[in-house]
Amino acid sequence: MENEAKKSNYSGPQRVFSGVQSTGNLHLGNYLGAIRNFVDLQQDYDCIYCVVDMHAITAWQDPEELTKNTRATTAGYIACGIDPEQHIVFNQSAVSAHAELAWIFNCVARMGWLNRMTQFKDKAGRHKENASVGLFVYPNLMAADILAYKATHVPVGEDQKQHLELSRDIAQKFNNDFNVPAFFPLPEPLILGLATRVMSLRDGTAKMSKSEKSEYSRINLKDDADTIAKKIRKARTDPDPLPDNVAGLKDRPEADNLVGIYAALAKMTKKEVIERFAGAQFSTFKPELAELSVSVLAPIGEEMAKLMADPGYIDNVLRQGAERARAIADPIMAEVKKVVGFII
Numbered sequence: 400m401e402n403e404a405k406k407s408n409y410s411g412p413q414r415v416f417s418g419v420q421s422t423g424n425l426h427l428g429n430y431l432g433a434i435r436n437f438v439d440l441q442q443d444y445d446c447i448y449c450v451v452d453m454h455a456i457t458a459w460q461d462p463e464e465l466t467k468n469t470r471a472t473t474a475g476y477i478a479c480g481i482d483p484e485q486h487i488v489f490n491q492s493a494v495s496a497h498a499e500l501a502w503i504f505n506c507v508a509r510m511g512w513l514n515r516m517t518q519f520k521d522k523a524g525r526h527k528e529n530a531s532v533g534l535f536v537y538p539n540l541m542a543a544d545i546l547a548y549k550a551t552h553v554p555v556g557e558d559q560k561q562h563l564e565l566s567r568d569i570a571q572k573f574n575n576d577f578n579v580p581a582f583f584p585l586p587e588p589l590i591l592g593l594a595t596r597v598m599s600l601r602d603g604t605a606k607m608s609k610s611e612k613s614e615y616s617r618i619n620l621k622d623d624a625d626t627i628a629k630k631i632r633k634a635r636t637d638p639d640p641l642p643d644n645v646a647g648l649k650d651r652p653e654a655d656n657l658v659g660i661y662a663a664l665a666k667m668t669k670k671e672v673i674e675r676f677a678g679a680q681f682s683t684f685k686p687e688l689a690e691l692s693v694s695v696l697a698p699i700g701e702e703m704a705k706l707m708a709d710p711g712y713i714d715n716v717l718r719q720g721a722e723r724a725r726a727i728a729d730p731i732m733a734e735v736k737k738v739v740g741f742i743i
């Protein structure tokens with residue numbers, strides 16, 4: 400369906416919502432693909448940034464690790480520049496509207512819609528029968544996250560576009576089924592940034608991921624300067640010098656990835672990076688990339704370490720964020736329940 404055909408005449412306030420799962424270390428891919436954009440949006444929108452611990456448990460999480468990871472993700476948000484005073488930062492499970500609305504959306508979304516979700520197929524793989532039911536309905540919970548606040552704009556990476564499209568379908572079907580035109584907005588994806596897809600430093604064809612075994616495959620936001628520099632130095636490359644035009648990066652996934660990372664960190668285009676380093680050997684380029692990476696990322700790592708040393712502070716941020724989130728979501732849930740016919 401064309402986006403044009405699916406305009407809701409929603410006229411409520413504009414609001415940004417996004418989330419990151421608390422399943423492990425935040426890494427460079429999370430930063431360049433998502434969190435850095437969250438930071439920039441704070442200037443123009445009221446933003447709600449959620450640590451999605453309920454999405455995390457769609458795959459098994461050790462409870463103690465989950466608690467730690469929720470705090471680490473929160474620390475990462477703040478260290479990257481999200482301001483929890485101006486905007487709202489909280490963990491999903493602390494606001495019951497997410498679970499309540501997700502149930503209603505389980506009854507709005509169709510099996511056929513969810514059967515088409517490529518992320519479920521990728522994650523469940525050949526073991527579909529053994530995947531949690533939660534993993535299957537994961538996108539319905541994501542729609543609930545967004546629509547519990549009637550959020551209008553959602554910064555996401557390329558890989559979440561399909562889920563966001565599903566959120567729009569759910570909003571539209573709810574509005575139609577219950578004859579409440581424009582009740583929910585149809586949330587728009589905001590896909591920003593230059594290097595939204597950061598690949599593994601060991602394999603330029605695989606996404607940088609917290610689940611890859613080798614620590615050298617990724618730069619974690621909590622890494623210190625030496626670790627960052629070492630990982631860049633050890634990043635896999637091919638033996639050729641850098642090309643003198645962007646087309647020359649084709650079929651050179653590792654070179655393409657490192658140039659992409661440089662471009663994103665320096666806020667340049669790949670073309671500009673290639674012009675600067677045309678014909679350079681990796682022995683020249685890598686130290687430059689290491690220096691740039693350290694200058695952007697090491698301060699974030701230091702700030703994260705400081706924040707993580709004070710879990711009481713983090714928990715307090717989350718608690719206050721959840722309270723402010725509830726103040727928005729609870730009245731919306733009351734409206735939703737009335738629309739559905741629940742007695743409240």
Ligand code: TRP
Nearest residue numbers: 416417418419420451541544553
């Ligand atoms: N599914 C998203 C991811 O893995 C995280 C997420 C959960 C999210 N709820 C959301 C993103 C709502 C945007 C809006 O990246």
